[in-house]
Amino acid sequence: MAKRKQAAPSSETEDHSKAERVYHDLRRRIRDLRLPPGTRLDKNEMSLQYGVSRAPLGEAILRLATEGLVDVVPQSGSYVAAIRPQDIRDSLLIRTGLEVEAVRRIAQTASDELLKQLDANVDAQAAAIRAKDMDRLDDLDAAFHTMLMEAVGSPRALQLLDGTRAVLDRPRYHALPVYGRPNDTLAEHRRIVDAIRTRDPELAGAAMRIHLTMVAKAIEGDLAKFSDDASPKKRK
Template identity: 35%
Template sequence: MPVSEDSPLRDAKKFLPALQPLNDFPGSLSQKVYMSLKQAILSLAFRPGELMQKSQICKELGVSRSPVTEAMARLASEGLADIVPQAGTYVTRFSMAEIREGAFLREALELAAVERVATTITEEQLVLLKRNLRIQEVLMQDGDTAGFHQMDAELHELILSFTGYRRLASLAETAWIHVNRARHLNLPMPGRMQATLAEHKAIVAALEARDPEAARQATRHHLRQLILLLEPLVAERPEMFTNG
């Protein structure tokens, strides 16, 4: 189904190419193709339910069919693509059940993280968080949803890293993968970037005050906005969601 002129998806693509060049990614050729396709899915450059045309992907990336086939199989194993025999490979539609589960897991991890970080945060770490907020503000003013989303993710990653637990960020990313994709539907909504920035500032202010309970409350409020904002889209954009 074509994207309407007023769709959040159209604005979300404003700063995004369909596929990022392979040179943007490290690793083997197969890994690069996988990362390029995954980024296109997570950023909604490839829309939920869209057919991933192998011949077009090969042409755009300048590769043979083999690494594309491998990448698609890997994406399918992660739940980001559906391989339909004799029909092709489609981008997985959103599942509110998976999004709710991912949001629940991410909230549990992040609330524990900010509570810990509020008692251990250093001035140098606060500088990094405040620098990130300043960049978010510039990106918001420019209307750069893709750039804003990247800095949003970086802020959360910084806080998780400040716990000192090395595996925490990767665990959170795994739990958050379907939620992260769905978040691209929200940021282009009028006023959402401004609200998100305000929520981020509240989290950082609580950390600067070394107040664990305030940090938990600010983080909980921020994370729960996603589900509240997505619920109406299930009815408005049913072609992007499964019934499950």
């Protein structure tokens, strides 16, 4: 019997894959401030840079705009959004409510496999700190919190968390290297995992609340470095 040929990926699927790639790269560059607030996103230039058509590029930019990282100005273009203190504080409030309740639930249902994965993540964070690799630490930090939210089994809550994290990405990333904060973050994450291991929802919730309070404190201390002004800049 002749083997059936595997169907080639549709153009729509390929465009979505390209849009995902562009989205993640742009989000990282916005987070790192390699694309600072006010930078104009020139679609023609970026299409050439990424080797994609305008369709997947437009999809990626629209997603970033939905998350509050890009401002689309009619008759003008798309610009990297300002870091707005009120947006930051709103996102911190939403994130705290989501994650405190999430770990309370997880403490009552966590499997041994989940705890093993969390332990491995925290150990990797420790290795990143020893290597002074803040990019790696930030990625592991995001993965730690995503892992917890995925364990709740609520795709909508996970999507909401990712949206709040998008707004917090820039100030959180730049507050992370503040003296002592990497090791403090590691210790707070370990306490969260240890609290989940006790199966005590109140202890787990308190551990997460303390962690996010310290994150908020670090971010607030760093907000003065940023301005609401996001006047258009030439893209780098």
